[in-house]
Amino acid sequence: MDMKGWYIQTLYVLAKLGALGKALEIDTKTLSRYINTSQQTASRRIVELYKGGYIQRTFSKRRQALILTSKGVELLREVYMNLHMIFNNITSIQFEGMVFTGLGEGAFYVSLPFYKQQFIDKLGFEPYPGTLNLRLKSVDDVAKRRNLELLPSINIEGYSNSSRTYGSVKCYHALVNNSIKAAVIICSRTHYGPDVLEVISPLNLRKELSLNDGDVVKVSVNLRDTMIPNISH
Amino acid sequence: MDMKGWYIQTLYVLAKLGALGKALEIDTKTLSRYINTSQQTASRRIVELYKGGYIQRTFSKRRQALILTSKGVELLREVYMNLHMIFNNITSIQFEGMVFTGLGEGAFYVSLPFYKQQFIDKLGFEPYPGTLNLRLKSVDDVAKRRNLELLPSINIEGYSNSSRTYGSVKCYHALVNNSIKAAVIICSRTHYGPDVLEVISPLNLRKELSLNDGDVVKVSVNLRDTMIPNISH
Incomplete structure (x- = not known):
């Protein structure tokens, strides 16, 4: 840098x-x-x-x-x-989003060994193969989601091989519905806009919380334990 | 610096x-x-x-x-x-304060030629000899007053002679009751706390607005025209 x-x-x-x-x-x-x-x-x-x-x-x-x-x-x-x-001594950010079914890519990416091992090492859990996709409910939440990207994150590195590039991922410790350990992930290469929150967890969140499309879920991002991200500034 | x-x-x-x-x-x-x-x-x-x-x-x-x-x-x-x-594109700050009678030093200081000439040169008006003292009404206003000090100001220099030191003064363009041109001044050597706003104006504000002790006055500080203050950072 x-x-x-x-x-x-x-x-x-x-x-x-x-x-x-x-x-x-x-x-x-x-x-x-x-x-x-x-x-x-x-x-x-x-x-x-x-x-x-x-x-x-x-x-x-x-x-x-x-x-x-x-x-x-x-x-x-x-x-x-x-x-x-x-x-302002802000150590957590609250989001509310509506469950929707994505394209199923999350399961594929989360399972890639290169990513999976980093999740285990850096987040401290092996993620269930699949992401929970939430459509944010308010404009305020979308703004918070944009700002989240600028805050210290846990960084999962991407990699490239001859045929394609896998992007880097920013992760944030989070709690779903005040109970289940999880992480919000922001993928550098995503086709979702900032109105979508992608969540991973050691558990199958859909099953654990009996969620269906359209259900509202609360996500609390915990900023306290995150190391500072960009060591250059 | x-x-x-x-x-x-x-x-x-x-x-x-x-x-x-x-x-x-x-x-x-x-x-x-x-x-x-x-x-x-x-x-x-x-x-x-x-x-x-x-x-x-x-x-x-x-x-x-x-x-x-x-x-x-x-x-x-x-x-x-x-x-x-x-x-946040904030170009003005609003205050509300209650008129009170100070110790009358304001008139003395504002009239000192060294200060007066700087007011004329830097604020564009000759201040009426006297300051209007306002006791801020809310905790929010006191916080805003504290923050004001950190924002770009018009700086009036102090000076020292053999017998004593006259402190520097930070000034901010303002409008009193949405009508009268004025300036908020923050003196480096003041015995007032941050719950007090001192205002100068080309006019005698007490007379012009028929103010008595206890009356409430609105002050809108305009940050748009202020030069940046600390040229070192």
Whole structure:
């Protein structure tokens, strides 16, 4: 990872100055004062953030304008979400979703030895071969689900062979209906949108809770035990 | 200012790891991986943050424990508050307070030429000699008033002569009762607590709004036009 210590600070200053959502006209000298560096360093940082895909840069009549890209915004939003959790002492997130029948791929993927062994090692349980799919009930829950992705997760690595690529998976310890140990999984390669929560568990949740399509299930994600995910920032 | 670009990132990582509110046992090698530096650099950063007063450091049985000091926490809280404003697109903050009679010092300070000229230059108006003191009505407002301090402000510099020191003042553009141009001022040397809002205006607010002690006044702080304050981070 190439992420440098100053990335967050420089993007943060640019956002404060107004480079989030619209282009900010700023010369390198002015920026250097705001980020407390020499002009040369400020100039190098802009180039590096640009090359890293964190900002877009345009010139008009020799004047420079900068705007954060979605990658830059996501990095700051991740910092924001984590600080939000820390300062508000939030250690769990509640979801409610309606059971629906998926395409059955979950069972296939969860059973792949490469994934399965990582689930055992990192989550501490062997998942039942199958995922419980929940359609989230409220817009708030969908927003929380989007934010969840930005929070510390347990990371299951993907792999590639000659014929195809298996994506990485983010996992979060969870409790289903306040009773059954489980994990929410967010697959990097999924065709579900952020209105769907995929849950795995050592138990067959459908059977254990006598669930049918359309039943409502509560999922409480526990953030307390999760290691920080991205060791670079 | 000595603030370096990596301060925010390193304090942020330490907070995520749990060094906020309680001591975190962590060796330098582990930290170096989380902040993406060499072990030597991580070690230097810890020393620098410690010397800067941002973290406390203890050793027990040769194991190092780190905890953010209130200065370190405040820096992160400032980042959090600013990102909160940015991501939630908050451009004003509303307060309600009850008029009370202060000690009359406001009139004295506001009239000092050194301050007065800065008010004119930086706020765009000559303040009426006197401040309107408001006792905030709700705990929420007191919390907002605390947070206000962390947000970008217009800064009036203090000065010292041989006999005494005059503190700096943070100012925020505001509107009183949705009609009268004003500014909220936060004096670094004040004997009021965070439950008090001090307001200045080109007009005599008491007279203009026929205010008596005990009357309730609304103040809307406008954050949109404020320049970013701390050019170092």
